[in-house]
Amino acid sequence: MFEVKPYPELSWSLSRHKTMLTCLRKYAYDYYTSHNGWLSSADTLAQQAYRLKKITNLEMHFGSVVHDLIYQVIQRVLRGREIPTEESLVDEIRHHLNRGFVESTRKEHLWRNRPKHYTMLHEIYYSQTNSLPEDKVQKITNRLNTTVKNFFASTSFADVLNQQDMQFIDSEKFRFMKTGGVKVFIVMDLVYKDLNQNKWVIVDWKTGKKSEEDRNQLALYALYLQQKYKIESIEDIVIRNEYLLEGESLEHKLTEQDLINVQHLYQISIERMKEYLNDTSKNEPLPLEQFPLQDDPRVCSRCNYQELCFPEVYASQSSNV
Missing domain, CATH: 3.40.1350 (Trna Endonuclease; Chain: A, domain 1)
Structure with a gap:
């Protein structure tokens, strides 16, 4: 039976490790503040952090769609079912990308209530517009046919x-x-x-x-x-x-050294993560203010949590739309 716990379980992954190295405040939002944010009974900050955590960007969304459909194609092969053509796979990927755009621009209210089940693109959410940067759209368009062709030839x-x-x-x-x-x-x-x-x-x-x-x-x-x-x-x-x-x-x-290196990586990383815990037995984090903000504006510009870290700027942008 699912049990609601005040703190998540401490775990490790490469993505969690990279987040910790990139920005400790984002790390806190991703792995602690957003915990239980999917519950209607959660506090406002947890719900907001969970919602923002689910924002993706065009490149990540493209990669996720391609990975999901590659998995489906391989499963079809292994089950002896018909293999889609390159053209049909390109069309399917394009369909999912278009759906993500529609959900971001026309269904924000649904995403706010069920952020796990709808797509919100970073480029739409923080630009407060209903259009994507033309250069990004062109980049993904160029990648689409190439990626599918190279998958089939791999x-x-x-x-x-x-x-x-x-x-x-x-x-x-x-x-x-x-x-x-x-x-x-x-x-x-x-x-x-x-x-x-x-x-x-x-x-x-x-x-x-x-x-x-x-x-x-x-x-x-x-x-x-x-x-x-x-x-x-x-x-x-x-x-x-x-x-x-x-x-x-x-x-x-x-090599054996590769395995030793990766073991050292996650062992050292886990110890670093524990430095930001108030109670290791509960995985209770330190207060949020003890997770420093990132000071590189280039990193912040790509982050999902601008709304939380710089509320004055975000409020000003929203009021000018």
Whole structure:
């Protein structure tokens, strides 16, 4: 039975770690202030923080839609159903993007009441207009056909089509591992075993540009997979990024040091998170004012919480519309 608790459970993920490093006030809003904000009985600040937390931007929305539809395509293949054409997949992605725009511009009242079930784009919410920047729209339009074409041509999708030689593992089974009682969350896009090569393969689809963090992310997944399936040698694990924008399939050479590094990363990060707790046994955070604001306006301009951090500016903008 679901139980309402005053504080969330302490957990770790790469996204949580990156948020903590980027802005501690955003970290507080994301993981503490917004807790229980979906409840009608929650206080106003919690509801507001939860609502703002659910705002997305055009690039993130595009990536989320592409990931969801790629998952659906792969499931269709594995179940022996008809595979959509590139054209139909492009149309489906475009449909979801258009729906997100409509929800942001015409259904804000629905989003305010059920922010988890409707889309609100950052570019719409904070510009107080019903239009998107033309340069961003053009960028996503350019990415759309390229991304879909490169997905169908990717090494990993070829493996999916060659499923008689592959053993696919439901990625939904991968949730978390524990370290010192803290859950370390794992979200894998695609996992399978190449039966001919006797290798495990972990795939992460990327709809944006390459990042130095990509290797660490896959190393974390490999560490989890090794523990879950008692894989003796890391040489039996292949980690692969599929960069759909560039059309590049990049496999990283996994080493023991990679696994040690990622273990150190989350262990040190968890200890840092605990420094901002008033009571570690309850995961009760310090008062909000003890989470410093970001002082880089470029970071703040992309943040969901401008309305909370700079209420005077936001109120002034709203009154001028």
